[in-house]
Amino acid sequence: MKKIITGVLLASSFLVSAAEPEFTAQQLKQVAELRTNASNSDLSYQLLESLTTEIGPRLPGTENDKKAVAWAQEKFQALGFDKVWLEEATFPEWRRFSESGKILTPSEQTLHLTALGHSVSTPKDGITAEVILFETLDELIAAPANSLKGKIAYINYRMNRDIDGNGYGPAVRARSTGSVEAAKKGAIGYMMRSVSTAHHRFAHTGGSHYKDGVTKIPNVTIANPDADQIARLIALGKNVTVNINVQNEDRGQGTGFNVIGQFNGTQNPEQYVLIGGHLDSWDLGTGALDDGAGVALTMAAAKHISEIKRPKRSIRVVLFAAEELGLWGAKAYFKQHAKELDNIVAAAESDFGADVVYGFESNVSAQSLPVVRAIAKQLAPLNVQYIAKNTANGGPDLIPLKNATSAPIFDLHQDGTDYFDYHHTADDTLDKVDPEKLKQNTAAYAVFAFMAADARTTIKPKPAK
Amino acid sequence: MKKIITGVLLASSFLVSAAEPEFTAQQLKQVAELRTNASNSDLSYQLLESLTTEIGPRLPGTENDKKAVAWAQEKFQALGFDKVWLEEATFPEWRRFSESGKILTPSEQTLHLTALGHSVSTPKDGITAEVILFETLDELIAAPANSLKGKIAYINYRMNRDIDGNGYGPAVRARSTGSVEAAKKGAIGYMMRSVSTAHHRFAHTGGSHYKDGVTKIPNVTIANPDADQIARLIALGKNVTVNINVQNEDRGQGTGFNVIGQFNGTQNPEQYVLIGGHLDSWDLGTGALDDGAGVALTMAAAKHISEIKRPKRSIRVVLFAAEELGLWGAKAYFKQHAKELDNIVAAAESDFGADVVYGFESNVSAQSLPVVRAIAKQLAPLNVQYIAKNTANGGPDLIPLKNATSAPIFDLHQDGTDYFDYHHTADDTLDKVDPEKLKQNTAAYAVFAFMAADARTTIKPKPAK
Structure with missing residues (x-):
């Protein structure tokens, strides 16, 4: 009986469900x-x-x-x-103090750059080295061992523009792990074209990671017009030397708060x-x-x-x-x-x-x-x-x-x-x-x-x- | 006779001129x-x-x-x-070495600025002072004597966009002589909204002049978004303090060349x-x-x-x-x-x-x-x-x-x-x-x-x- 009643109730509530609008x-x-x-x-x-x-x-x-x-x-x-309340969250704190860049050869000019999150600092006067260009991260990964000794590795990959931002993911690969791959080949610095669609001289920052056991090298992006300039100079067969100076600090664990409001x-x-x-x-x-x-x-x-x-x-x-x-x-x-x-x-x-x-x-x-x-x-x-x-x-x-x-x-x-x-x-x-x-x-x-x-x-x- | 002949020749050449195409x-x-x-x-x-x-x-x-x-x-x-040749020209040489800016109060943030040509340097750590806003150069000129003592004068005037650039002239007035007028009222620094139509954080440089007998004070422009920010903060009744740091050098007479090519x-x-x-x-x-x-x-x-x-x-x-x-x-x-x-x-x-x-x-x-x-x-x-x-x-x-x-x-x-x-x-x-x-x-x-x-x-x- 109980079962039957339940069955009837279920059927009835299903019928209501189908008939009654949401x-x-x-x-x-x-x-x-x-x-x-x-x-x-x-x-x-x-x-x-x-x-x-x-x-x-x-x-x-x-x-x-x-x-x-x-x-x-x-x-x-x-x-x-x-109801309004806070909930604690901890994170690895990092701070940017200053940054500047220059192309030194073949002709001196400013390089608009920014450090990626958690980048280590350069020495006080920056690092100065020749730039070796790769069109993609995979090209860098394929470079011979030690081939970047004393150089700055540079990835020239440009993200594409689309309504849903689908160009971001492929471009971010080089941001996440590029400096690790560059350091493995002996590079003293890592530089990449900004993950950006802008035609303006703003470099794009963002998250990046080092890897235990691999030397941490300064990790920067450059603005699209600057990236174009370096690519053109290298295409002309010029030896491109740059100075990169970034001063940052990892500050250990920080504490912040999610802020929550509810009706x-x-x-x-x-x-x-x-x-x-x-x-x-x-x-x-x-x-x-x-x-x-x-x-x-x-x-x-x-x-x-x-x-x-x-x-x-x-x-x-x-x-x-x-x-x-x-x-x-x-x-x-x-x-x-x-x-x-x-x-x-x-x-x-x-x-x-x-x-x-x-x-x-x-x-x-x-x-x-x-x-x-x-x-x-x-x-x-x-x-x-x-x-x-x-x-x-x-x-x-x-x-x-x-x-x-x-x-x-x-x-x-x-x-x-x-x-x-x-x-x-x-x-x-x-x-x-x-x-x-x-x-x-x-x-x-x-x-x-x-x-x-x-x-x-x-x-x-x-x-x- | 001579006269008549001349008259005839003139008339004739006029007729030719009217008839013959250029x-x-x-x-x-x-x-x-x-x-x-x-x-x-x-x-x-x-x-x-x-x-x-x-x-x-x-x-x-x-x-x-x-x-x-x-x-x-x-x-x-x-x-x-x-034919290709050079012709010498001399000019007063000036060099920009570094520049940076910050809004310090009410909340710390970067100020995108640039020194105007021939600006003097700030002390090594920059100048820090409250910003006094004027909508136009004329408002600054009308300010009471000594009213800007220890302050940074700021002109908020925005140039308009037009096909023939007619907004430039009126805006450039504040660039040419603004720092002189500010110094006359006791200001320790002069800052103006860039003479620019851009919605990007680039400050605009350009020529400016000091005047004999008037204190030379640092002379900078700020990008439009930064100018908007300062104007909003001041409209909210906030006390806006900034640090301006520009390092430049007047280098005396320099020599350059007009380069001329002729067919x-x-x-x-x-x-x-x-x-x-x-x-x-x-x-x-x-x-x-x-x-x-x-x-x-x-x-x-x-x-x-x-x-x-x-x-x-x-x-x-x-x-x-x-x-x-x-x-x-x-x-x-x-x-x-x-x-x-x-x-x-x-x-x-x-x-x-x-x-x-x-x-x-x-x-x-x-x-x-x-x-x-x-x-x-x-x-x-x-x-x-x-x-x-x-x-x-x-x-x-x-x-x-x-x-x-x-x-x-x-x-x-x-x-x-x-x-x-x-x-x-x-x-x-x-x-x-x-x-x-x-x-x-x-x-x-x-x-x-x-x-x-x-x-x-x-x-x-x-x-x-």
Whole structure:
């Protein structure tokens, strides 16, 4: 009897499920209102302007990094978040003090360079040596043993421009391990063309790694016009000698904080939609695109939602610490919350600049696709296309989550055509942000987060492999 | 009788003049061939690539400046100019060694700055002081006496963008005399928004002057994004303190050379069309737009003409020395040739980048306008419009000529919409030049110079005032 009753109940609830829409007419009206409000508000731009102006660059471990944590706490509170808290994260601290470069032969001229993260310093007067050019990292790896003794190895590989930034990965290979490969062949310095699409004299910084047992050599990138110049000189058969001078410091373990703000859900507050960005930035620019925009627009999106109502599930904005030095905030967050990761009903990080969102993609259980499609339908008026592949990657700070479990992850794909003109350079400043595009972006996050938090059924991840 | 005969001769020559065209069908065929050849040749780009790559920056008095003189001599000779020679010019030598800046309060961040030409150095650790903002130079001039004691005066004026660069003049006022006005009020440093339309973090250098009897204070510009940042901070009511550190040196009198190449005329070789640019550049970039392009395209234009034929009058390409430090090469040239300035039948300098020529304008005697119109007709196929105002200014290096005499001056107006994105910054490099636009530009100079040199009647200046 019991069994039969259960069977009947199940069948009945299945029928309801098939018939009952994910969102009521009332909810859809709220979504429309939210979309309009967020599309017309400059709150995200105001937050971004405040962060990049009053704090500026936010390298993990610096005074500015600490100021940014205080800034985020205050802003969350001022915006009326129900709960605001910090969670500690440690990371290997590194500081840049000065850097300069020159081409010495065949003709003296400035070389616009920057040290990669964790690069060792040169001696006080720099290192001076001939440049040996390789078009790719693989060419360098194929060079004979000891063939770079006393030389500076140079990789000339140029990243390509595309809307989804697909040129970044192949180019970053030379950034991650190039100096190790160069040192193995006897080089005293490593230099590479910036992983950048810019036609301006800004060198691009970023993470890089040394390897135990291999000599640590200074590790720098040069701006595209400077890279062109060196390539032309070498093509003319000239002996190109440069001086590289970078003064940096590894400072051991530093401590920072993920800053978290939450609007509590009304029915299942322990369940939450996770949106956010990373609060830290490189030191060269003011981190407007990377990732001030992600910070500002997710804070604003949550605020806009709260002005409509508190959804069934919580909206949690996580501003991760020390992303640039290796996702240290994200590693700490997902470790600390390891036992409750299935409370995350949807997760999306904004960390790709401030241009418009053009595509919406999920990575969820098949049974959750009706909710996804219902959300996509409400994003369409913002000119966001539904990408039905269901293979979303999430942002970089979601990598530790994906490594830990199968999670319901979303991509709000942004137009990244120009992103690598500014990314990780001194030129990443507020004037590169179009306030109108930022509004669209904020509205897309607001609609997505609201609907994922207020859907009738809870979004589920794909089954664990 | 004699009188009557003269009268008859005059009338007759006037009639001939009205009836006979300035150019024969054969000459116009040569013009068409020249226009096609120059439009299809990459000679000017090759020259520009060679100059900016093999020499690079060319600050007057530096080793690179000397190398550029040797480069130009060799290129003139290799191109088969009939006569190649140097003429000495002296100038006040100045050198930049290092520069850096920081905003210290309210939050530490890099300040992208550069010293203006002839700026004095700061002490070794720089100067640190509060910034006092003025929107215009006139506001600074109106400030009370001693009101800037111990402060750094800052002018926030932004130049506007336009095709003819008309925003430059008003903005340059603050560059020329701003530091003098600031020092008069007790300021210890002078800082201004770059005279630039760029949205990139490049500060713009340029000429500036001190005044006897007024304290010489460090004199710098900051990049537009940095200027925006300081303006925002001050608008927020923050006390903005900066550190400026520039190390430079005035080195007394230096010596350089105008480099001159000529194709000799077949009928009146002493008469000549003067085209050219300036060979020197600021030290920050490689002087591709300012003024490598002018150098390269006028050399190439003359070469293209010589491949058609030697015109009646000579074609003289003058590459002026030390323009950036105050037109010193031009002053020397027109002084040395003071007694024979009426040999110049047409003069035009290219010193406004590498974008297309859109307009052609003369400044000549009314009796020479038929020749001008005939030239304009042959420029039309290059999309160059005739501007009939007859008030051409010529380039900066023609100022000493205009000061000395009434001369037949021409403007080949270039599109300068983007010129001030790069002008006098580190970002003035070869990649900013569009090879196709440079071809059009070269062809326009070739057609103009050929026709002015080969016209039936000699072009005359307006009567001296």
